[in-house]
Amino acid sequence: MPIPETYELECDRCIPERYKHMALSNREQPVIPACNIKTVPGDMTERGCAFAGARGVVGGPIGDCIQMIHSPSGCAWYQWGTRRNLSTIYNWSGPGKLCNDSHNRRRAITTDLKEEDVVFGGVKKLKNACLETWRLTPGAGGILIYTTCTSGLIGDDCHAVAREVEKEIGKPVFVIEAPGFCGVSQSKGHHEFNVQFYKQMAEYREKHPEVCLKEEDKTPYDINIIGEFNMDWDLALIKPLFEKLGCRIVTVFTGGERMDNLLKMPDAKLNVLHCQRSCTYISNLIQQGYEVPYVRASFFGIEQTARALRDVAKFFKSEEMIDKAEQIIDKETKAITPALNFYREKLAGKKVGLYVGGPRVWHWTKVMKELGMEVVFGMCTFAHEDDYEKINARAEDSLFLVDAPNEFEIEECLERFKPDLFLTGLKEKYLARKFGVPTVNSHSYEKGPYAMFRGLINFARDIYQGIYAPVWKFTRDEDFTR
Numbered sequence: 001m002p003i004p005e006t007y008e009l010e011c012d013r014c015i016p017e018r019y020k021h022m023a024l025s026n027r028e029q030p031v032i033p034a035c036n037i038k039t040v041p042g043d044m045t046e047r048g049c050a051f052a053g054a055r056g057v058v059g060g061p062i063g064d065c066i067q068m069i070h071s072p073s074g075c076a077w078y079q080w081g082t083r084r085n086l087s088t089i090y091n092w093s094g095p096g097k098l099c100n101d102s103h104n105r106r107r108a109i110t111t112d113l114k115e116e117d118v119v120f121g122g123v124k125k126l127k128n129a130c131l132e133t134w135r136l137t138p139g140a141g142g143i144l145i146y147t148t149c150t151s152g153l154i155g156d157d158c159h160a161v162a163r164e165v166e167k168e169i170g171k172p173v174f175v176i177e178a179p180g181f182c183g184v185s186q187s188k189g190h191h192e193f194n195v196q197f198y199k200q201m202a203e204y205r206e207k208h209p210e211v212c213l214k215e216e217d218k219t220p221y222d223i224n225i226i227g228e229f230n231m232d233w234d235l236a237l238i239k240p241l242f243e244k245l246g247c248r249i250v251t252v253f254t255g256g257e258r259m260d261n262l263l264k265m266p267d268a269k270l271n272v273l274h275c276q277r278s279c280t281y282i283s284n285l286i287q288q289g290y291e292v293p294y295v296r297a298s299f300f301g302i303e304q305t306a307r308a309l310r311d312v313a314k315f316f317k318s319e320e321m322i323d324k325a326e327q328i329i330d331k332e333t334k335a336i337t338p339a340l341n342f343y344r345e346k347l348a349g350k351k352v353g354l355y356v357g358g359p360r361v362w363h364w365t366k367v368m369k370e371l372g373m374e375v376v377f378g379m380c381t382f383a384h385e386d387d388y389e390k391i392n393a394r395a396e397d398s399l400f401l402v403d404a405p406n407e408f409e410i411e412e413c414l415e416r417f418k419p420d421l422f423l424t425g426l427k428e429k430y431l432a433r434k435f436g437v438p439t440v441n442s443h444s445y446e447k448g449p450y451a452m453f454r455g456l457i458n459f460a461r462d463i464y465q466g467i468y469a470p471v472w473k474f475t476r477d478e479d480f481t482r
């Protein structure tokens, strides 16, 4: 359904192909803008590449693996260290032991491919780099080798190298081939990581059954948290509530996790799936391959978090767990109510524009309502149809949606809708602030965690501090700007 002419952005007059990427939401009949398709030439997209999705988003948060990037050094550098997917593996040393198994956000390792390697092949370099890194960090739980556009194009047989290295080091060495060009955005890299990791994990488990969870170590309430990346310590709030519910968390895919635990993923009873864009693929594969079902969950805001706990309790059909869920919800809600009331009063009626990758636009549409704020536009970098369906279901009707926005479109929306706050990332915050619009880092947070009940208060505090920072009065004061 085309958007009404009054909504057409001026900046796209010269690139009208962009109009099909815009829509007005509707709860009864969801309206889905064109999405997950190639960027039109001439459109300076904000999207990332498939490799960024594989390494930067899904694989990168694994805490104890050497992340070997088979590429020119630039690919390794630009994906490194910008997303705060934290890890608790911080034990640098112990008595008599120099402990060096913490890789998370500490190391950017690359084979540094040069023209010569492009011509003659880079497999030797890759093998040497893997073994050299292993010698330097023998405590690692395994190696993940990533290809990028360069190694993808020259066609190095990375799997052959992985098998050789695996024999030498006695730990899993997996290859993730998601060169930048293999899809239209980072979303393709999420998909490739899921599928390839699953396949290699399943093969490894067959060859080495000792890595599986032993029967006697299983509990009836073993769960995995899937699609949760421990942004700014979200897991510090997520894990304890599921444990209080009576669950045992076998593994987290992938926030701060160890390879040993990841290999046990199919041995749990249930997968609790948080990021439904980047990790539905592996949840489906585990369901098909190992008959482990999954429930979809959101850990943001009161209503969604409460539902996540209730759904897990319901799945296990345990009266005790169902009661426990209500007790937790009650206790947590009471604990945050005084602070929440304060922020609600301050934020009531404030307008907010949302621009994140995809899922967080629908996760947070609900959260904004809980804070009494009004969402005035929503933008997603790489959402698919199912993300837009969820946004349609959660938003007030006629919310203006822009798929894969570029800078000019963001600028025009800021001017047109004049939000009091823009929930967005590091790249766009400077633009918004120049327009006098406060921002909160919606990818890695300002001072997280933002998940679960208590995280909501941190989120509300950062929004409040953003909107009420005295500095904005200067940008809005005409005398000052003149």
Ligand code: CFM
Residues within 6 Å of the ligand: 057, 083, 186, 229, 231, 275, 276, 277, 278, 356, 357, 358, 359, 360, 361, 442, 443, 444
């Ligand atoms: Fe999933 Fe994520 Fe997101 Fe995402 Fe991302 Fe992200 Fe995101 Mo930034 S995994 S899709 S690729 S919820 S890094 S933690 S915030 S764009 S909406």
